[in-house]
Amino acid sequence: GENKGKSVPTRDLILTDEQIEGVRRSGVVNTGVLDEVARQIHPGMNTQEIDDICMQYCKDHNAIPACLNYEGFPKSVCTSINEVVCHGIPKESDVLEEGDIVNVDFTTIVDGYYADASRMFIIGEKTTPEKEQLVRVAKECLEIGMEAAKPYGFVGDIGHAIKKHCKKYHYGIVTDLCGHGVGLKFHEEPEVLHDAYRGTGMLLVPGMVFTIEPMINMGSPKVFIDADDEYGWEVITEDELPSAQWEHTLVMTEHGVEILSY
Ligand code: MF3
Ligand code: CO
Ligand code: CO
Numbered sequence: 484g485e486n487k488g489k490s491v492p493t494r495d496l497i498l499t500d501e502q503i504e505g506v507r508r509s510g511v512v513n514t515g516v517l518d519e520v521a522r523q524i525h526p527g528m529n530t531q532e533i534d535d536i537c538m539q540y541c542k543d544h545n546a547i548p549a550c551l552n553y554e555g556f557p558k559s560v561c562t563s564i565n566e567v568v569c570h571g572i573p574k575e576s577d578v579l580e581e582g583d584i585v586n587v588d589f590t591t592i593v594d595g596y597y598a599d600a601s602r603m604f605i606i607g608e609k610t611t612p613e614k615e616q617l618v619r620v621a622k623e624c625l626e627i628g629m630e631a632a633k634p635y636g637f638v639g640d641i642g643h644a645i646k647k648h649c650k651k652y653h654y655g656i657v658t659d660l661c662g663h664g665v666g667l668k669f670h671e672e673p674e675v676l677h678d679a680y681r682g683t684g685m686l687l688v689p690g691m692v693f694t695i696e697p698m699i700n701m702g703s704p705k706v707f708i709d710a711d712d713e714y715g716w717e718v719i720t721e722d723e724l725p726s727a728q729w730e731h732t733l734v735m736t737e738h739g740v741e742i743l744s745y
Pocket of ligand 3: 599662663694696730
């Protein structure tokens with residue numbers, strides 16, 4: 484019969500219990516990094532200081548920052564402010580201001596196991612109602628995507644659910660970047676599209692470890708690489724309206740996904 488873009492995971496994408504425990508341990512440190520950032524982030528701080536916090540935390544916990552030197556990325560963490568969608572590079576000249584919305588995305592390697600997560604931070608007491616809603620809805624998109632991820636369902640079910648939620652707000656879902664298998668490598672199959680059709684993509688089997696990390700734009704879903712970034716990493720919205728993203732590392736079980744990194 485027809486294939487409709489379905490696929491099945493190869494054996495190496497289904498982790499053993501021992502491997503899952505390894506990713507879980509990495510996830511504990513990864514969550515710790517972001518908790519430490521949460522404790523220290525404040526207006527007037529620059530994003531290089533966030534990088535310093537992450538580096539120190541890794542040293543203290545025998546973890547390696549996966550982003551550092553990854554395909555030429557020069558820092559240990561991604562710090563993406565307002566219209567920066569993702570892969571923002573920490574720098575002393577980027578000072579956080581009251582009302583900014585910032586994504587901090589960190590990936591740890593512990594005993595060779597990768598855990599990848601990101602959160603949004605609202606800087607200072609408050610931001611605009613529009614940005615606050617964007618941050619909230621982006622988080623709901625991750626949660627709704629997690630609920631849609633069922634054992635023996637398909638990866639496309641995730642993006643279908645996210646799209647349905649996002650439509651209510653007329654937000655743009657970024658399609659140039661996606662979630663991914665993770666755990667034994669940084670980026671692995673399957674590609675987890677955040678805008679997809681139900682019943683498409685890879686079969687979800689217990690033992691698969693992957694991220695969901697929707698990037699939600701207030702305006703157009705179009706993005707481009709910032710011409711000012713000498714490294715060619717920073718992704719910004721075409722209309723320069725803000726963008727928000729949340730990410731967890733997840734393991735599929737017989738009962739649905741379990742979060743390995745917050
Ligand atoms: N952590 C990002 C992700 O969610 C990847 C960052 S790669 C870097 O997949 F090189 F920009 F750090
Ligand atoms: Co990430
Ligand atoms: Co990721």
